[in-house]
Amino acid sequence: MTKPNLQVALDNNTLASALADVREVGDIVDIVEAGTILILQEGTQAVKALRALFPNKTVIADTKCADAGTTVAKNMADAGADWMTCICSATIPTMKAANKEISEIQVELYGNWTQEDAQSWLDAGISQAIYHQSRDALLSGGSWGEKDLKKVKMLVDMGFRVSVTGGLNVDTLKLFEGVDVYTFIAGRAITQADNPAKAAQDLQNEIKRIWGN
Ligand code: 5RP
Numbered sequence: 001m002t003k004p005n006l007q008v009a010l011d012n013n014t015l016a017s018a019l020a021d022v023r024e025v026g027d028i029v030d031i032v033e034a035g036t037i038l039i040l041q042e043g044t045q046a047v048k049a050l051r052a053l054f055p056n057k058t059v060i061a062d063t064k065c066a067d068a069g070t071t072v073a074k075n076m077a078d079a080g081a082d083w084m085t086c087i088c089s090a091t092i093p094t095m096k097a098a099n100k101e102i103s104e105i106q107v108e109l110y111g112n113w114t115q116e117d118a119q120s121w122l123d124a125g126i127s128q129a130i131y132h133q134s135r136d137a138l139l140s141g142g143s144w145g146e147k148d149l150k151k152v153k154m155l156v157d158m159g160f161r162v163s164v165t166g167g168l169n170v171d172t173l174k175l176f177e178g179v180d181v182y183t184f185i186a187g188r189a190i191t192q193a194d195n196p197a198k199a200a201q202d203l204q205n206e207i208k209r210i211w212g213n
Contacts, residue, residue, distance in 0.1 A: 001180050003211045006204050009062065009165065009187035011035035015042045015049060021191045025200040026054055033060040034081070035187060044079035051080025058082045064108055066090045069098030077102040085130060088113045092124050099125060106130050106163065118158055129155050130185070133166030144172055149179065156180050170206050177210050 012018035034046040061081035106128040165185035193199035
């Protein structure tokens with residue numbers, strides 16, 4: 001099993017604060033993400049700044065795009081993003097249009113979706129999915145558990161590269177032991193830690209302990 005990547009999600013309200021955080025942890029994580037909150041606040045400037053700071057890292061624009069796939073994906077690709085997210089309720093034409101303009105689209109899973117939907121994304125040429133527990137669901141008492149593992153495993157078995165996110169921390173990772181997760185995405189566990197570099201390194205160490213190098 002390949003070691004899962006660690007991705008930092010920068011959901012800061014300002015570019016200045018996102019850059020301060022990513023300067024501390026960018027060399028520790030594998031992938032950097034301009035989070036939805038940051039993109040809504042700062043637009044493509046955020047993606048451009050990450051690309052300039054990390055010319056050789058995968059940069060993701062977490063747009064959660066629902067429509068206008070061509071324009072959004074072209075704007076993100078021009079700004080330097082490698083990959084971009086589309087919300088799972090977007091139509092297949094939106095996802096396909098976006099996929100033509102950027103290296104890869106990731107389908108961000110929220111709410112209700114079916115195995116049939118997932119097959120239609122694969123059939124449309126999209127092979128990355130992000131299994132997400134929304135921060136609002138977690139805040140209203142939700143938690144990670146068997147139901148999530150079952151869905152993540154199903155997506156992996158179908159052939160997706162699956163990222164997992166939503167309130168993850170060092171203690172949550174062991175739940176996924178034995179599962180071929182592609183990437184763990186952590187935001188607040190890193191950016192709101194007293195020592196973000198240590199928090200990112202602790203997550204990497206735990207991933208290595210469980211999945212090996
Ligand atoms: C919110 C997101 C976040 O970027 C992602 O869930 C990681 O954030 P956190 O670890 O703080 O929950 O996509 O929509």
